[in-house]
Amino acid sequence: MSYDFDLFVIGGGSGGVRMARIAAGHGARVAVAEERFWGGTCVNVGCVPKKLMVQAAEYGHWAEDAAAFGWDIRKGAHDWAKLAAARDAEVTRLSAIYGRLLQGAGVTSFDARATFEDAHTLRVGDQRITAERIVVATGGRATRLDIPGAELGLISDDLFTLPALPKKVAILGAGYIALEFAGLLHGLGAEVEVFHRSPQVLRGFDNDVRLCLTEAMTAQGIRMEGGVNATRLSRLDDGRILLSLSNNGMRDVDAVFFCTGRVPNTEGLGLERAGVKVAEGGAIPVDDDHATNIPHIFAIGDVTDRLNLTPMATAVGHALADTLYGGNPRRASYENVPTAIFTSPPVGTVGLGEEEAARRGPVDIYLTRFTPMRHTITKREGMRVMMKLVVCQESQRILGAHMVGEDAAEIMQGIGIAVRMGATKADFDRTIGIHPTAAEEFVTLRTRTRVAGVTADAAE
Template identity: 40%
Template sequence: MTTHFDYDLIVLGGGSGGLAAAFRAAQHGKRVAMLEPGELGGTCVNVGCVPKKAMWLAADLSSRVTLAAAMGFDVPTRPTLDWKELVVHRQGYIANIHASYLKRLDDTGVVRVPRKGRLVDAHTVECSDGIRISGEHILLATGAHPQRPDIPGAELGSVSDDFFNLCSAPERVAIVGGGYIAVELAGLLQALGSRVTLLVRGERLLERFDAELTAQLAENLRHHGVQLHFNYRLRELRRDGDDVIAYGHDGPAEPRFDQLFFATGRRGNSAGLGLEALGIAIGDKGEVDVDDWQTTAVPSVHAVGDIAGKVGLTPVAIAAARKLMDRLFGGKPQAKMDYENVASVVFSHPALGAVGLTEQEARERHGDVRVYCTNFRPMVQALADGSQRSLFKLVCVGEDERVVGVHLLGEAADEILQGFAVAVKMGVTKAQLDDTVAIHPTSSEEIVLMR
């Protein structure tokens, strides 16, 4: 064990990646200190995945009650929500997570320092109270934050973090953006009572996902009541009484809103960490430059999660952190993060999931591509005269039709995707899937691959 350092590992940031690293290093018997001035759990637990999923569940329940009314149940066609009561339950759930993290830090012997940190040199961190501590290795896991565009009146718009401060659904809402956060907020707010307008800079939603899948998602959102405006260029925001007015290109005829949210990207929390003085490169979006092993230009300084600028997903941050700790302290020199075939889920309504290559990516990389796709109206939508459609798509390559991409839009997409993610990683063929996937007869019309 290294003795001339105070700790074997100093972690800056107590989010998902930082916690995963601290716990794994402690399992390897290492001395660990974690600097985190705020609540444990980072974006995911406090203003991301967890509270978002709670709101998504509420929106999903609202949609199901509406379907139940259409199918003959004696329930209100449009159920009302006591938003404040939901927030109480949501925050209680989050408080339990905080308590669990604190207990585990105590149980594993990780020292929590409720301060910000700044690197003084390759092995020294100065806490915001002036105290310095040293570590053989330093891990940057400080995450990222939402950003506003540089336009006049930008301060009149809210960011995604502000969504979780709402105590009711604003009547008229604009969301600027077309990525994960924009799509999820649009579906949530529309289902919970708002009239939502999506102002999208690009030509379609979720540009990193399969175009056919996102086109169907856009159609579903329209049927749900969301207004979509593509190729939109926001120029300025102005206040008129209680209204926020959006001035842009090819926007809505009535650009007045009670609240406008920016979902226009995030920036890594790298400012003030002292990285530039050590020669650690920082990208245009505040991300720290790391190699395939999560290490910066300084061998003792590493980064995982949103600040590392790889794949901004909580499970990826956790996996990368664990692999890094196994390499540094567990005697596993080959423990390297594989960013290929990472499964991604967007909690739209319904949920959208994908793993592997899109159809376009497969054609660019392999040329010989076979696509199997089905687009259908699920039984519950048909029974309730609903208009929402689901889509299931396999992308296969080569003579053996090896599955390189799976794309889902529909009920339980997040759960179904888990099994298909394993199949893609193992390189199974379409024939092997046909032999192993069992489908209940009543849903046969929903999974027949049409082309």
């Protein structure tokens, strides 16, 4: 059968665009459809604008710190509109690059919604288009809690359209988006309180990371309350919002952010007409090669709900294009993927946390906490560093590395290479530290803090 395209990608985010470009470079006839904005969530309402706002908040902290180093810098009022204009200009620039990259690669792009009519046919805007292979790369979307008055609350996308900084903010959630928003809004001058139903924040992360970040944020003046649910939002006469809580508490605030999770963006795609199975919650199950139950239909990125990180989606898209069209069958590994949380202070992590590693066998734990050089001078609260190595006791291989502290994201990128390559504790010990830095602590940890994962029989 003759098709209009060899490959059609639904979704113009990082994963979909990379998949399309590489496939076209291998000679395939490729098209991409994007209904909202090129570059997807990350570029437009996610990683990029969020980090710019995190950096804006850091300047306020640095202005306060400057006096300790002899600078007469006065921290004035923050200009939200000026920040928003600069942020939006950068987002527009980056989004346009995605379109140019596709054009340069010879990819046909559609500014339209694409839905399935059958397993090889798509309705793209008002056109009917066929493709030999189809990739779903539609990402995820933010959700609100199912409570009365939920429509009065904001989702993460809404941060980037606010006309002004809300002075008093309630954030619902305990994941990385909730904590990043708490840090940046607090840094820009808002009064922030975080409510989460779980006892601790950052479910799935190393426990020392969770505890240290909570301690740091609390020390900076962000109020954290666990074990509590939001039950209702109501509009007050003055336009503010009344947040009701499961512990009978109430807060009147200027804004409530729902940072309570994201779901795969599969609703309304017509996947059932193509015969593609969808799991409860909307994720598309895939095999190790990212094929769905229909062999010529694939899914990549957050829509699979496997590891929802932009670089992961990009790597998978590249590998899949090489496999299908480049004569180079390969897979992007989901193991030992470094990641960061741009809180204040930030978190960097790669590999296994202590709790998960200990379930697999005995591990040696090396942990240190200290005040970094800058803040021995500034005395700023909540900026202590935590560094941790999780080491397999038998092989001495580094199973996980974790850091809470300034520059954690930059440091962890390098550590991630070592962990991915299978470095041992002895390899770290033989590496000469760069002095004076916080990073050198990773290669000067000599005293084992504790052993975890030893069974009762082994201990006897």
